[in-house]
Amino acid sequence: MTGDRRFLQGNIACAEGALAAGCRFFAGYPITPATEIAEHLAQQLPLKEGVFIQMEDEIASIGAIIGASWTGAKVMTATSGPGLSLMQENIGYAIGTETPCVIVDVQRGGPSTGIPAVPSQSDMVQAARGSHGDYESIAFAPSSAQEMFDLTVRAFDTAERMRTPVLLMADAAVGHMREIVEMPVQLNPVERKLATIEDNGAPRFLDEQVAPMPIFGRGLKAHVTGSCHDEVGMRNVVDAEALDHYVRRLSGKIRNARAELVDVQAGDTEDAEILLVGWGLVGRAAQAIATQARLAGRRVGWIRPITVWPFADVELRDLCSDAKRVIVLENNLGQMLPYVQAAIGNLTEVEGLSPKILGTLHRPADVLERIAA
């Protein structure tokens, strides 16, 4: 479909973005509201000599994509909150073994089974802290069908460049809405650096500049383990120094790349007294509401971090230091709010605002009422 301009459901746009980025392996499990991604790829991947498989559960799905990634394939899975919870152990494995992969989370109402088809920002912190141990996460939040395409491409490029999992934090509304999507004719997808036999002895893991990946089937005799390991993948479960090295290098790899990873959109912030901050679709609402407030004579600006993780603390400090109030809009009880408070609470007043009814979008009247308060 590249080169096309189509009226597409967000989930389909995401799947098309994956294909355009070079995804050729998808393993997944049906879950509302993400299932359309799997169904579209079930049809399309075999036509592009790719592989689609529905696995027996979400744990098997993420396991299968990790295995496939180690053969060099670009891989993806898609799920919702309950499935993401199941995947957490293996997300940690992918991070620890530096396995590129894309995980789409089309969020729904939780906790537990909740409501499958209402939008919610239920997993924003789970995206960063759902697995055990110290690690850094990378996640993007789309706000439109177009961004479902664009940010999926970006997720693949980032996963390949950083040799790590990347999450796409959508929600039921973004996944199911239908909008115009422009798909570029030409993409230049990023390809992971590969280890070679000639560079034997060079690091294959734990390089903060991202080590070349010793994929299977090339005589590299790679040793890949989720145990604490060294630069050549050899397990060390004895020395605390080895753990220190392993943890710090993995996190350092992501932290070093912060400047290129963190992408924030904002508007009307220079003279703003009040700033509305939101992610994903809620951020799109924040922009619309800020515009309405401006028309009513209030000095209101908006900030929409495209990158959820790493957290845009530096960017928020730059944008918010002169504001009187910052209102963090989230379709949850305030998951990102404490991070915003930690970043700018000493500079300005920070408050959170959920929609009047969780699982629905913020109504402009409710936000304007809070602005006026």
Place this chain on the structure above:
Amino acid sequence: MATKKHYQVQIDPAMCKGTEGCGLCLHVCEESVLQRAEAMNARGVHPAEVVETDRCTGCGLCVLHCPDLAIWLEAAAVAA
């Protein structure tokens, strides 16, 4: 002139985990070729050692049963 095979049991004492805890080679040998060594290896255990190489029939049971690649056979044809 007839030849017969002569088998030389090779043991790497450094690889052996010791006859105290293992001893599988001694246990399966039906010709009493092997015994527990008096000297300890670097691991602090008594490895297996060859007592009587001429008794070895080359059955290979010791090789098949060693969990540690510590024992193997080398064969040579010798004039009978």
Place this chain on the structure above:
Amino acid sequence: MTTTQEARHPMAKYLRPGAEVTTFCPGCGDGMIAHSVLRALDDDGADLDDFAFVCGIGCAGWIPSPYINVDTLHTTHGRPLAFATGVKLAQPDTKVVVISGDGDLTAIGGNHLIHAARRDMDLTVICVNNRIYGMTGGQVAPTTPEGVKTATTPYGAEGRPFDLCRLVEAAGATYVARWTTAQPRFITRSVKRALAHKGFAFIEVMSQCPVHFGKLSGEGSGAHMHDIMRDNSVPLRRAAGLDPADLDGKWVVGELTHVAAVPSAAGG
């Protein structure tokens, strides 16, 4: 450590440099199984660069990892079959071998086991069954015989243990064999057959764990446990003529199922 100048075990050429000493306990059957596998590869003249080994958490996971010098994926607990499915589907020309323990493959990994078998995924799976959770110190496994007092069943294990071969066959596996470490040559032969088989090949190998199971059950040392396995293995043909009651406490060994590949075998 021997060098290439000095005499070296003929199977040592398959080992990862620096990892030639196993971490298995003295007398453990896992090392024996490792070598039965290496002998199969050697007999076949195999090039390890055509292989990927996938293993889970537990003592048996250390059979390929880091010991064997081959592309190795040491996964999270219970998941090697899921990871292996991804490797095989994405790189069909690679021979994918899964080696893991009974706890890993049939307890936490049970769901992946029955589905990989159902799909008749072209994998060779060696289930190292020591009837206990050895690495964590001797807790009950789904394969522990009833009544055994393990670390987590101090009053005796309850519930019948799995018959893994029947389970896997019922799920759809097209090659199923069972051996014990008292039959090392047969393990080697089955591994060769399993590698040649297009479809899901499952080999259950009973392995002695003298340190935990041997102590808890009273079966004793590695050598003594070997004798028990040798004396209580009943070949398939003889078992067919026996009363089920006579097979109580015994292991039916042999190639229990061998179905020629069907065109729909996934990844084959």
